[in-house]
Every structure is written in structure tokens, then in C-alpha cells.
Amino acid sequence: MRTLNRRDFLGTTAAAGAALTGLPGLAQAALAELTPGVPAGVGTYARMSTLPGKKPLIQLADRPPNYEAPLEYFRTPITPNDEFFVRYHLAGVPDANDPALDPKTFKISIGGDGANGAATLTLDDLKAMPAVEITAVNQCSGNRRGLSKPHVPGVEWGYGAMGCAKWKGAKLKDILDKVGVKKETVEVSFGGADGPVVDTTPDFVKSLPIWKAMDEHTIVAYEMNGAAIPHLNGAPARLIVPGWTGTYWMKHVNAIEARTKPLNNYWMNPAYRIPIGKFPLAARFTSQEYAPNTPITEMVINSLITSHRDGARVKHGKVAVSGIAWDGGYGIRAVQVSTDGGKTWTDAKLGQDLGPYAFRPWSLELSVRRGKTNVMVNALNTIGQTQASALIFNGAGYHNNVMQSITLNAA
Ligand SMILES: Nc1nc2c(c(=O)[nH]1)N[C@H]1C(S)=C(S)[C@@H](COP(=O)(O)O)O[C@H]1N2
Numbered sequence: 146m147r148t149l150n151r152r153d154f155l156g157t158t159a160a161a162g163a164a165l166t167g168l169p170g171l172a173q174a175a176l177a178e179l180t181p182g183v184p185a186g187v188g189t190y191a192r193m194s195t196l197p198g199k200k201p202l203i204q205l206a207d208r209p210p211n212y213e214a215p216l217e218y219f220r221t222p223i224t225p226n227d228e229f230f231v232r233y234h235l236a237g238v239p240d241a242n243d244p245a246l247d248p249k250t251f252k253i254s255i256g257g258d259g260a261n262g263a264a265t266l267t268l269d270d271l272k273a274m275p276a277v278e279i280t281a282v283n284q285c286s287g288n289r290r291g292l293s294k295p296h297v298p299g300v301e302w303g304y305g306a307m308g309c310a311k312w313k314g315a316k317l318k319d320i321l322d323k324v325g326v327k328k329e330t331v332e333v334s335f336g337g338a339d340g341p342v343v344d345t346t347p348d349f350v351k352s353l354p355i356w357k358a359m360d361e362h363t364i365v366a367y368e369m370n371g372a373a374i375p376h377l378n379g380a381p382a383r384l385i386v387p388g389w390t391g392t393y394w395m396k397h398v399n400a401i402e403a404r405t406k407p408l409n410n411y412w413m414n415p416a417y418r419i420p421i422g423k424f425p426l427a428a429r430f431t432s433q434e435y436a437p438n439t440p441i442t443e444m445v446i447n448s449l450i451t452s453h454r455d456g457a458r459v460k461h462g463k464v465a466v467s468g469i470a471w472d473g474g475y476g477i478r479a480v481q482v483s484t485d486g487g488k489t490w491t492d493a494k495l496g497q498d499l500g501p502y503a504f505r506p507w508s509l510e511l512s513v514r515r516g517k518t519n520v521m522v523n524a525l526n527t528i529g530q531t532q533a534s535a536l537i538f539n540g541a542g543y544h545n546n547v548m549q550s551i552t553l554n555a556a
Pocket residue numbers: 229230231232233234235283284285286336337338339349377378379390391392393394395396397
């Protein structure tokens with residue numbers, strides 16, 4: 146909930162946006178970066194745009210700010226802070242210098258009917274607690290929504306609504322232990338310092354099942370890749386929910402409540418739900434399961450070719466293809482590449498293992514003849530899951546993990 150200085154952060158970027166309209170070059174540059182398959186209309190409004198402290202990202206919306214990373218930014222398993230995507234639901238984002246985000250005065254309130262008491266934590270209090278570090282992928286539930294067939298409404302993300310960082314913070318479990326949680330607690334909810342500009346828009350509040358809130362990997366982070374968390378990625382503190390989609394990763398988190406009853410709001414239902422039975426689901430959120438759907442929880446296994454774009458021109462002979470793979474935290478066991486439409490597969494070489502929640506790099510040297518070569522990639526994890534060979538359609542365009550297929554043009 147936003148209480149202080151309800152000033153529009155986007156007063157500044159809207160002006161920048163207006164200035165950009167006069168620069169077709171940035172719209173042109175965005176066209177070149179768009180993921181093949183997103184609706185043609187995206188090309189009319191997307192543009193490369195540089196937010197303060199960031200490298201150019203693909204701006205898909207400005208109010209609220211929705212910016213995805215171009216493919217080149219995924220060539221390393223860690224996504225630098227200035228290349229990390231930005232996603233907001235509500236346009237009332239406090240300015241970087243808003244007192245609501247000031248590390249000296251920032252406070253997190255802890256309470257709820259499932260807590261034995263109430264407490265307030267400052268950033269210093271948080272930093273004084275035992276610190277944990279975890280490398281984890283933050284991926285929007287709707288990443289690749291733009292590739293849905295038929296197209297569905299929502300931000301038409303291509304491949305870039307994701308990033309992987311090393312996060313440092315305090316365990317949520319330790320924070321909850323400060324007040325003590327009743328055994329009747331079913332969920333823990335989270336609010337952030339941003340809020341709606343129009344009062345009829347529901348404020349963004351999300352909850353986790355108590356088991357995931359108490360997981361030792363769920364943390365309230367104040368560092369990202371060894372630096373303070375960037376303004377638009379949740380400064381000065383955000384929730385990290387390794388393995389789960391970005392919707393739970395509350396930015397500017399300033400309210401934590403233990404609840405004896407399920408949170409009932411727009412953002413829990415009808416938003417962010419997947420049909421029961423269509424996707425593999427090991428991490429269940431039973432207090433929110435109302436047939437026919439259930440909250441989206443863990444990310445599905447996925448991979449991306451980052452060395453080449455679809456249609457890339459290469460020289461025939463040896464071509465090194467590489468990319469990344471990730472899942473909901475079970476760990477990538479193998480990545481396989483096919484150049485015959487999926488009839489036969491070759492294991493790629495896996496790169497540095499930064500832990501089960503991180504991007505896992507992979508690479509493979511192919512022998513490419515002159516002409517067109519199709520390259521398909523599929524990841525496998527330690528619990529036997531693989532990517533989808535055909536889209537599992539759902540109206541919100543979530544969980545698109547169809548095996549990617551690109552064409553290389555060899556001369
Ligand atoms: N306070 C706040 N936290 C939020 C959101 C938001 O709108 N407000 N969006 C969520 C969603 S849907 C995603 S995908 C991630 C995006 O994180 P990023 O902007 O750091 O990339 O933040 C999550 N946390």
C-alpha cells in the first residue's frame with residue numbers, strides 16, 4: 146500500500162516517452178529486438194528505452210512500467226542489475242528518492258491475525274539478522290505470453306520477462322519468528338510501497354502458503370548481485386521466492402501478515418490462476434485451490450537459445466550454439482538439441498552450476514551444412530520433467546515452455 150508522496154514516478158518517464166516518439170530509431174531498434182511470433186501490433190508501440198540506471202530495455206508499456214530484456218542480455222547466467230527486466234501492475238510507483246523507499250526510514254510491518262504479536266523492522270534490523278545468499282531466477286508468469294496462439298490479452302512479453310540474480314537477505318522464517326506464528330496460520334501475505342493511481346484499482350497484495358513462507362530459501366532481500374536492489378526492481382527490500390513465478394516476489398515489501406484465512410483479493414483470484422490438471426504441479430497452494438483453477442506457483446521447466454536469433458546467418462561448418470535452461474528449483478539434469486525436427490537429440494554440455502534455482506548455461510557445437518538448419522532445444526530436470534512440445538493453451542498465456550525452434554541460414 147502506498148501512503149507517502151503519491152506523486153507519479155511516471156511524470157518523468159512519460160515526458161521521456163513523449164520525447165522518444167520523435168525518435169523512430171528507438172522504435173526501429175525495438176523491432177529488431179522483438180521475439181519472433183509476438184503480435185504484429187507490438188511493433189507499433191514497443192521501443193528501446195533507457196530507464197535511470199538501466200541499459201536499454203524493450204519498453205512494452207510505460208504506465209505501469211513494463212520493460213523486457215533483449216535476447217543478448219541472457220548470454221550470461223547472471224543478469225546484471227542494469228539489464229534486469231521491470232514489471233509493475235500499478236502506475237503509482239514511488240520515485241527513487243521518495244521517503245517511502247528511503248533506506249534510513251523504510252519500515253516493514255509484521256503482524257496479521259495469525260501472528261502472536263506485531264513488530265516493525267527497519268532495513269538495519271533486517272541487515273542485522275543472519276544473512277543468506279541465493280541465486281535465483283525471477284520470471285514473470287506471463288513471460289512469452291506474446292507467443293500464445295491464439296494471442297491473449299495482457300502484456301505481450303517475448304522471451305525477456307525474466308532474469309537471474311544472486312540475492313542476499315534475511316530468511317522470511319526468521320522474520321516471522323520475531324512475532325511468532327500461530328499453528329492456525331494458512332498463508333502469509335505481502336504488500337509493497339507502490340499502489341494504484343486510481344482508487345478503484347485493487348492494491349497489489351499477494352500471499353504464499355505457510356509452507357513456502359517458512360521454506361529456508363524464501364528471503365526478504367536487500368542486495369541484488371552484491372549491490373543495493375535497483376529502484377525499479379524493488380528497492381530497498383523485496384521478497385525472493387526461489388522456484389516460483391515473479392508474481393510472488395513482492396517489491397518494496399513493507400507489510401507482512403500471517404493469516405488464518407486465505408487471502409481473497411483480485412490478485413489471488415481471478416488473477417494469476419492456471420487450470421487444474423493442465424500443467425505438472427508439484428508445489429501446491431491448497432488453501433487457494435478452488436476448482437477449476439489454482440494459483441500459478443512454481444515455474445515450469447524451460448530453455449532458451451541465446452547465441453543466435455531465429456533466421457541468423459552463419460558460416461557453414463562448426464557452429465557453437467548456446468543458451469540457458471531453468472526450472473522450478475529441482476535442477477536441470479540435461480539439455481538436448483535436435484537438428485532434425487525432434488527425431489534425434491544430442492546432449493549439450495552443461496555449464497557452471499549456480500544452484501538449482503539459477504539459469505544453467507549449456508552449449509553444443511553443431512556441424513551445419515549450407516542452407517537452412519532447424520535447431521530445437523529441450524531441457525530435462527532431476528524429477529523427469531521436460532518442456533512442452535505443443536502449447537498448453539490457457540487464457541492468461543502463462544507457463545509457455547514450448548521447446549524453442551530456430552532456423553540458421555548457413556552460407
Ligand atoms: N510491489 C510490487 N511487487 C511486484 C509487482 C508489482 O507490481 N508491485 N509485480 C510482480 C511481478 S508480476 C513480477 S513478474 C515481478 C517482476 O520483478 P522485477 O520488476 O524486479 O523484474 O515483481 C513482482 N513484484
